[in-house]
Amino acid sequence: MKTQYKITLCLLAVAAVVAGCTTTPGPVNLDKLTSDIVKASFRDEGIVKVSVLDTDDTNRACSAADVAGKPLDETTARAIEAENLKSIKWPTAGKFLGDWKEGEKIAQSGRGLTYTDDAKMPNGGNCYNCHQIDKKEISFGTIGPSLYNYGKLRGVTDDPNSAASKAIVEYTWGKIWNAKAYNACSNMPRAGHMGILTEAQVAHVVALLVDPKSPVNQ
Ligand code: HEC
Known part of the structure; x- marks a missing residue:
């Protein structure tokens, strides 16, 4: 002793x-x-460049808040959301909706952004990794809320292009393009903003969520 x-x-x-x-x-x-x-530990390899590690003001502010163990103050959060909102590319010719069947394939696919991938192959949206979407799919993550009946619950009408449905359809596009425009430190990837999905792909995924014919809204 x-x-x-x-x-x-x-x-x-x-x-x-x-x-x-x-x-x-x-x-x-x-x-x-x-x-x-x-x-010093990473190098460019295939389609993946070390520059993917570069952060922007949004990442930096959210990481600092994480390290400090407290959420962003209201003013900073709103300013970050406004910046991200400004960066959203809205659809050419106002075509918000594509084909929900293509959208389902994109939501299912987690492909892309790894060094062995061919840059010419389209990326997936990886949505099921965090969300329930179609009821038929039994494998999904729960980091994000369930999106089953998304359009129906939010009042998208039989004509998703109508004035009555406009606000929610636009929000859905914006959210998928840049989730941080509506929630500064969202854990959801900024699919359009970061070049993960193309404009046409985003339109397909929007259709999956809001089209009354999509199985998501049955
Ligand atoms: C890494 C996890 C993750 C991935 C991948 C992800 N999301 Fe999300 N998503 C979230 C989280 C967490 C929220 C809730 C917090 C927020 O709103 O930012 C959310 C919120 C949403 C919302 C808003 C729901 C509402 O009621 O307002 C929509 C729409 C959405 N996600 C669609 C998608 C689509 C479509 C994809 C695929 C292209 C996708 N998400 C991929 C995590 C994810």
């Missing part, structure tokens, strides 16, 4: 000396250190 006590004291003394000799890096240095290590 006594020896153990002595060893502990000794270790504490050594720790004190070591701590005295080194300076603890501040948060800024730690960030730089991390980014240097990351940059």
Whole structure:
């Protein structure tokens, strides 16, 4: 018991000396250190470039809030959402809806963005990884809310192109294009903004969610 006590004291003394000799890096240095290590450990490979690790103001603010362990303040959150909203590319010629059958395939597919992928092959939307969508699909993640009956529950009418359905159809496009436009630190990938899905693909996925003929709304 006594020896153990002595060893502990000794270790504490050594720790004190070591701590005295080194300076603890501040948060800024730690960030730089991390980014240097990351940059030195990765390389461009196939379609994946090291630049995918670059962050934008939105990522930085949300990561800082995560590290601080408290949500963004209201003003910053609204400013980030406004920035992301501005960046949304709305559909050419106002064509918000594509083909829900294509949308289902895109929602099912998690393909793309890995170094072995061919850049010419379209990416998937990976939606089922986080959402329930069609009731028939039994395998889905639950990070995001269920999207089953999405259009029906939100009052999309028989004519999704009608004025009555406009607001929800537009929101659905915007949310899929850039989820952070409506929720600053959303965990949902910014499918259009980050170039994961093309404009035509987003239209197909919107149709999957809002088209009254889509199995999602049966
Ligand atoms: C990594 C998980 C993740 C993936 C992948 C994902 N989402 Fe989401 N999604 C979320 C989360 C979490 C929310 C709820 C928080 C929020 O609104 O940002 C959400 C919210 C939504 C909403 C808003 C629901 C509402 O009631 O307002 C829609 C619509 C949506 N997702 C559609 C999709 C579609 C379509 C895809 C595929 C292209 C997709 N999501 C991929 C996580 C994800």
